[in-house]
Ligand SMILES: NC(=O)C1=CN([C@@H]2O[C@H](COP(=O)(O)OP(=O)(O)OC[C@H]3O[C@@H](n4cnc5c(N)ncnc54)[C@H](OP(=O)(O)O)[C@@H]3O)[C@@H](O)[C@H]2O)C=CC1
């Protein structure tokens with residue numbers, strides 16, 4: 001049965017892979033984007049509903065919620081969108097960096113989950129109910145010397161996982177996915193790659209398929225909620 005899946009940040013990488021997968025599975029995708037890449041047109045041509053949504057803009061979030069309310073069988077929300085801001089981000093004060101990190105990674109998911117909770121419960125499918133998935137990060141449990149505000153906001157996002165899991169059971173499951181080295185960025189040089197891979201006892205990029213399959217598992221689970229799934233190559237054992 002075709003379901004509707006709301007995914008934030010579908011313009012590239014993991015968000016684009018998730019949107020592509022669910023479209024291939026015959027589901028409806030409501031995807032948000034910030035930058036209008038050619039990938040957005042590709043997803044639209046494949047039937048996705050796309051909405052430009054700057055997640056620091058309450059009016060844009062309100063428009064997203066209004067659009068989501070009109071869609072049938074909304075049973076999954078995936079909070080993927082994220083800004084990996086370093087603590088020395090150009091032309092931003094520490095206050096601005098922390099505000100941006102907390103709004104994108106905590107405020108926006110909080111606002112969207114609260115507004116759509118009743119619809120998720122109402123539209124819950126009879127296999128695994130409805131699901132919310134928060135993309136956190138391995139550094140949520142460990143901290144980071146160069147991305148402190150980012151790491152703190154991801155830790156706060158996992159705390160939202162715990163709260164919403166309790167609030168929305170039994171119709172809705174809520175879980176975190178805490179990745180580490182899933183996909184390098186284009187600007188990552190060889191020295192960075194060697195250093196990043198050496199942090200794990202499985203020195204590799206996890207790749208997109210690993211994440212897509214974990215999202216699908218959590219979407220269909222009838223007994224997993226309030227948990228965090230590490231996808232980190234055994235970094236904690238290094
Ligand atoms: N890739 C990895 O190895 C890891 C990823 N993760 C987490 O997994 C998730 C996906 O990662 P990845 O695909 O690499 O993420 P990217 O940083 O490549 O993409 C994130 C998306 O979120 C969008 N976004 C960022 N800020 C905002 C904003 N203020 N408003 C609206 N949209 C915004 C971006 O839009 P735009 O393109 O316009 O900037 C982009 O499309 C993220 O939550 C990330 O923190 C965690 C650890 C490792």
Ligand SMILES: Nc1nc2c(c(=O)[nH]1)N=C([C@H](O)[C@@H](O)CO)CN2
Pocket residue numbers: 081082083084137179180181182183184185196
């Ligand atoms: N929004 C993003 N968050 C993160 C990214 C990214 O590209 N976008 N990348 C990482 C790194 O892969 C890091 O985990 C490597 O140690 C972290 N978060």
